[in-house]
Amino acid sequence: MDRRTASDNSGRSAELKAPARRRLLGAATILLLPVIPRVAMAAKLLAVRTWPAEDYTRVTLELDSELRAEHFTLENPHRMVVDIQGMEMNPALNDLVRKVRPDDPYISSLRVAQNRANVIRIVFDLKQAIAPQVFTLKPVGDYKFRLVLDLYPKVAQDPLTALLKKMPQKKLDEDPLARVLNDISNNPKGTGMTAMPVIPNSVAPATGPSSPGKSPTPLGRRRMVTIALDAGHGGEDPGAIGKGGTREKDVVLAIAQKLKARIDATPGMRAYLTRDGDYFVPLHVRVEKARRVKADLFVSIHADAFPRPTAGGSSVYVLSERGASSTAAKWLAEKENSADLIGGINIQTQNQQVAKILLDLSTSAQIKDSTQLASNMLDQLRNVYRLHKPQVENAGFAVLRAPDMPSILVETAFISNPTEEQMLRSAQTQDRFAVAMHTGIQQFFRANPHLASTG
Structure with missing residues (x-):
């Protein structure tokens, strides 16, 4: 090999090795860069809400990411301590302090402070001993991640x-x-x-005025009958919201309270509200409450909503054994049955077996009585407003699955219809719906005296 050939080979070898050297130098440069530790971003607090009630008080923190929380209780005096990981002090936390109401049955006051890096501590000063439940909820509906603190009485x-x-x-x-x-x-x-x-063996003759203050109409000799009135939604679950901002949970509670006043003014009758304030009650708990008070009837009150704003009118539903009576009825039942997800049920502690028993024992006899009650109710509602459909409808509403009492769901009107939303806001219209339902209940017992007979 001559010198020129050797020189050429040497040059080509140097050219081939150059890229490798550059890659190695580049890698060395990367390795020599300083390692910057990743700092976890604190969660952003979007909203805080409190829902005080006799049954329990709920405190909700809505955030843009999921958090973990630990809690414990103390005595003498009663306190609950909650450590929330992944949070830093935020001015919005001051809203939580201000939201504690003087009439809260459980919370006297609360304090918020930075306990340690990335951990916020909330201390609840309590009015009584509690059995707390603390859990998180995934995003659903209009809500992001929620941290829920439920303060139940130690002795319910x-x-x-x-x-x-x-x-x-x-x-x-x-x-x-x-x-x-x-x-x-x-x-x-x-x-x-x-x-x-x-x-x-018998009580005084029961009578039933169509409204408080009017002369009573004899209903025959009966025992005291109990009507469970179930105002739909509540608390974290507003139900349907009209274009004007009217919330279903507020309207139906107002109607239920007016109906309760009329029932309570009727000798031989009393009413029980499964929800008497603005707080969330799971669907199966509504049924369980009605059964615990030995209710003779269960009437769930709602204000309908539909994607088409022109839909309108009153409807009455009973439980279906063979599917929904219409596509709209099926859609509505699925929407109402999702209330537990919106309202925020603690699935980890829910007794699924008990809930299944409560929701799977409905009988043909119960549905037959429910249909008659619904027919009476529909006849009266047509005197208040137009009907959405002239017959009783069927759908698989979870809240109607009580095995031992006639149960119906009344959709008073469509809150998604601007005209009907305005109507539902009227106290006079709310009272007219209450009168109609009260009369429907009385007619049902007149036609079925055996259901209110003395024992």
Whole structure:
């Protein structure tokens, strides 16, 4: 090999090795760059809300990302401490302090502070011992991630006891059994009780005015009947919202309260509200509450919504054994059955077996009685406003699956219809719906005296 050839080969070898050297130098440069630790971004607090009620108080923190929280309780005095990871102090947390209401049954006050890096501590000063539930919810509907703090009483009050405590003496005098139960609840250990009152085989004749203050219409000799009134939605779940901002949960609670006043003014009848304020009640708990107070009827009250704003009119639904009676009915039932997701149920602690038993025991006899009640109700509602459909509709509403009482769901009007939204805001119209439903209930018991017979 001559010198020129050797020189050429050497040059080509150097050219081939150059890219490799450049790659190696580049890699070395990358390795020599300083390693910058990644700093976790603190979650952004979007909103804080409180929902105080006799049943329980709920506190909700809505954030843009999911968080973890740890909690524990203390005694003497009663407190709950919650450590939220992934948060820094934020002016919005001051809103939580301001949202504590003086009449909250559980929270006296609260304090918020930075406990340590990336951890916020909330200390709740409590009015009584609690059994808390703390859980997170994934984004659903208009909500992002939610951290939910539910403060339940350590000893929950029985719904029947609560009902009796709120009954006026006049009503207790009408119902001898209620008097006995009320005495027992007020004297759990028998203190001050000398003898058990004798319960007669019949009570005074029950009557039913169509509105408070009017002369009563005889209904025959009956025991006290209990009507469970279920105002749909509540708390975190506003239900449907009209174009003008009217919330379904507010309208239906107002109607339920007006209907309760009329039922309570009817001798031989009393009403029980599954929700008497603005707070969330899971669907199966609504059914369970009605059963605990030995309700004879269950009436769930709603204000319909539909994608088409021209849809309108009143409707009455009963549970379907074979599917929905229309596409719209199926769509509505699916929407209403999603209330637990919107309202925020603690799935981890929900007793799925008990819920399944409550929701799967409906009978043909119950559906038959429910259909008759719905027909009576529909006949009365047509006097208030036009009907969406002239017949009772069927759909798989979870809240109607009580096995031992006639149950119906009343859609008073379409809140998604601007004209009907305005109508639903009117106290006079709300009262007219209450009168119609009250009359429908009375007609049902006149046609079915055996369901309200003395025992």
